[in-house]
Amino acid sequence: MPAPSEQFTYVGPDDIRAAVVRPGTTGRAVRSPVGLREWLDGAGPADREEPFTYVVDLTGTLLLAPRRSEHVACAGGGPVLAAGEITFAPREDGGWEVTEVSNQSTGYCPDPETSWPALAEALDRAGLARPRWFTQAVVFRHCPRCGERSLVKDGDFTCALCESPLPPRPVR
Incomplete structure (x- = not known):
C-alpha cells in the first residue's frame, strides 16, 4: 500500500490567487480516456499544441486546465496532492498516454518524491498510460x-x- 500523499498548499502571491480563483470553479476533472477526449475536443487548437496545467485534488482526481491557467485556479484555491504541466498523445489502440509531465508549479512547489505517487495513481485510475516518473522533475x-x-x-x-x-x- 502506498504511503499517504502529502498535501501542498498554495504558496504563491496572494494577488494572483485573488485575481484567478472563482468560487465553485476548478479545472476539468478527468476520470477516463473518454473524459480526456471530450475535454480535448472542446479545447481550442492552440491549447492542444502545448502542455496543460494539472493538479490532483484531495480526492485524488486529475484536474486539467489550459497551460496559461494558474494552478491555484485549476485547484479552486485549495490544497493539492500534485501540480505541474502535462502533455498527452493518442495511442494506436484509441487510448491516451502521457508523453511529458513535470511538477513545475511555482504556486504550489510540490516535492517530486511525494507528489509523484498521487499523480501516478490519478493517471492509472483514469486509464491513461504514463511514464514511470516525471519526464522533468523540479526541486x-x-x-x-x-x-x-x-x-x-x-x-x-x-x-x-x-x-x-x-x-x-x-x-x-
Missing part, C-alpha cells in the same frame, strides 16, 4: 533568509535572489 526550496521560492538547478542549493544557502530537504 523547489523556500529561502529561509529572504522567503523567496527558488528552483534548484544543477544541484546548486543557493537562492538566486539573495545567494543564501537553501535547505537540502523540503521545508514542511
